[in-house]
Amino acid sequence: MKTHIFSLVFLFFSLAQGLNPKCDIQDHGSNLRVFHIYGPCSPFKPSKPLSWEEDVLQMQAKDQARLQYLSSLVAKKSVVPIASGRQIIQSPTYIVRAKIGTPPQTMLMAMDNSNDAAWIPCSGCLGCSSTVFDNAKSTTFKTLDCQAAQCQQVPNPTCDGSACIFNMTYGGSTIAANLSQDTLTLAIDLVPSYTFGCLQKTTGNSVPPQGLLGLGRGPLSFLSQTQDLYQSTFSYCLPSFKSLNFSGSLRLGPVGQPLRIKFTPLLRNPRRPSLYFVNLIGIRVGRKIVDLPPSAIAFDPTTGAGTIIDSGTVFTRLVAPVYVAIRDEFRRRVNVANVTSLGGFDTCYTVPIVAPTMTFMFAGMNVTLPEENLLIHSTAGSITCLAMASAPDNVNSVLNVIANMQQQNHRVLFDVPNSRLGVARELCT
Numbered sequence: 001m002k003t004h005i006f007s008l009v010f011l012f013f014s015l016a017q018g019l020n021p022k023c024d025i026q027d028h029g030s031n032l033r034v035f036h037i038y039g040p041c042s043p044f045k046p047s048k049p050l051s052w053e054e055d056v057l058q059m060q061a062k063d064q065a066r067l068q069y070l071s072s073l074v075a076k077k078s079v080v081p082i083a084s085g086r087q088i089i090q091s092p093t094y095i096v097r098a099k100i101g102t103p104p105q106t107m108l109m110a111m112d113n114s115n116d117a118a119w120i121p122c123s124g125c126l127g128c129s130s131t132v133f134d135n136a137k138s139t140t141f142k143t144l145d146c147q148a149a150q151c152q153q154v155p156n157p158t159c160d161g162s163a164c165i166f167n168m169t170y171g172g173s174t175i176a177a178n179l180s181q182d183t184l185t186l187a188i189d190l191v192p193s194y195t196f197g198c199l200q201k202t203t204g205n206s207v208p209p210q211g212l213l214g215l216g217r218g219p220l221s222f223l224s225q226t227q228d229l230y231q232s233t234f235s236y237c238l239p240s241f242k243s244l245n246f247s248g249s250l251r252l253g254p255v256g257q258p259l260r261i262k263f264t265p266l267l268r269n270p271r272r273p274s275l276y277f278v279n280l281i282g283i284r285v286g287r288k289i290v291d292l293p294p295s296a297i298a299f300d301p302t303t304g305a306g307t308i309i310d311s312g313t314v315f316t317r318l319v320a321p322v323y324v325a326i327r328d329e330f331r332r333r334v335n336v337a338n339v340t341s342l343g344g345f346d347t348c349y350t351v352p353i354v355a356p357t358m359t360f361m362f363a364g365m366n367v368t369l370p371e372e373n374l375l376i377h378s379t380a381g382s383i384t385c386l387a388m389a390s391a392p393d394n395v396n397s398v399l400n401v402i403a404n405m406q407q408q409n410h411r412v413l414f415d416v417p418n419s420r421l422g423v424a425r426e427l428c429t
């Protein structure tokens, strides 16, 4: 009873201060809370709130850049030319709280399941934001030299004196980092001598301000470095951006993963080894299985084509023939003559609609998406759009990307040792 009263007092106190009491809850077990970058617990929300339309258009622009970036992630081609003169801003949508060093310093790192890298802005970094890891204050920090085996696994390594330095691109940014090690603390788990890039210089504005936690599966990735602790298994539940006060969770390791969950085989595409591919075999709109050209959804290890599950793209992008086919069926079902567009969305309505469900049919697993994963509504309720689009034409794209809006309020389990991906409905709170 006492604790209840205390909690209530605390709650009122926090509300009175305009703080969200949920932001202070500490992570426990091997669970990290996942915040939306525009949520109240994030320091990265825009200082001036954008209108709903501006918000949507900005997310679409970022997606466009992200798709370009994902398509560029081809094996042995880790440095990609930066597109045109225009700045592309592309930064993952969700953040988690990680601690680095001894004593631990807290960083809100971006979570990106399509990237292998982990890097953190370090003190003295040129072009980084003001929150940096002060490596001089950590008793366990060390830099790796050129002879270290790990120095062979980073892109474009060079020696500066004996220090191992590497450069890479991320979205529209370039980064230069010292290969370093320190203790990483996630919830209550300690990862000693965790190898990461200590950022010394960045350009462009795609770099997540407090670092990147890549959950891809390449050689120096977080998954390979925490193999003993987490056995290359994790799941996340991404909170909806319609309820920004909610947080989701990133659950690391095989313990505590859902038992009631459907699985589809997780595929590895040697052309794009960091990405999590699945076999999409069809799409149902309402009860109708839409006729799709098989080549447009086929998994192809030689071209790198196929369907990926990505946490960093906001709206699902399908290659043009697939998108057009499902969109046409969706419009036929909605059966409202006046279809308008909004930015990159071409199927919007200004009157209330009754939308069909959509089922993504993967090998061995059907995932039926309810309305909340399919439609976005303007705050004023005056416009509703199908929240998917065709892959941009300027990208010679062969990737179908199942994006985070379509994954929100689902638990998505990446079980790498058993090569399977699970999906179950779950309200992320």
Ligand SMILES: *[C@@H]1O[C@H](CO)[C@@H](O)[C@H](O)[C@H]1NC(C)=O
Residues within 6 Å of the ligand: 015, 018, 019, 020, 021, 040, 243, 244, 245
């Ligand atoms: C989120 O929480 C804040 C503070 O607790 C509250 O003022 C706000 O109304 C909440 N927003 C929503 C959409 O629930």
Ligand SMILES: *[C@@H]1O[C@H](CO)[C@@H](O)[C@H](O)[C@H]1NC(C)=O
Residues within 6 Å of the ligand: 122, 123, 135, 143, 160, 161, 163, 178, 198, 200
């Ligand atoms: C990174 O390496 C450079 C070149 O060796 C060195 O001058 C710098 O102090 C290093 N920074 C950190 C944080 O270790």
Ligand SMILES: *[C@@H]1O[C@H](CO)[C@@H](O)[C@H](O)[C@H]1NC(C)=O
Residues within 6 Å of the ligand: 156, 158, 166, 167, 175, 176, 201
């Ligand atoms: C890496 O970036 C640094 C800093 O921008 C630059 O001085 C260096 O020449 C680059 N090295 C390579 C191999 O591109």
Ligand SMILES: *[C@@H]1O[C@H](CO)[C@@H](O)[C@H](O)[C@H]1NC(C)=O
Residues within 6 Å of the ligand: 338, 340, 350
């Ligand atoms: C169709 O929608 C547009 C945009 O909202 C509107 O200006 C137009 O009047 C509508 N036309 C009909 C026939 O309802």
Ligand SMILES: *[C@@H]1O[C@H](CO)[C@@H](O)[C@H](O)[C@H]1NC(C)=O
Residues within 6 Å of the ligand: 284, 289, 361, 363, 364, 365, 366
């Ligand atoms: C998925 O749905 C299709 C069409 O409704 C059905 O034929 C198939 O058996 C379902 N697959 C699974 C794994 O439930």
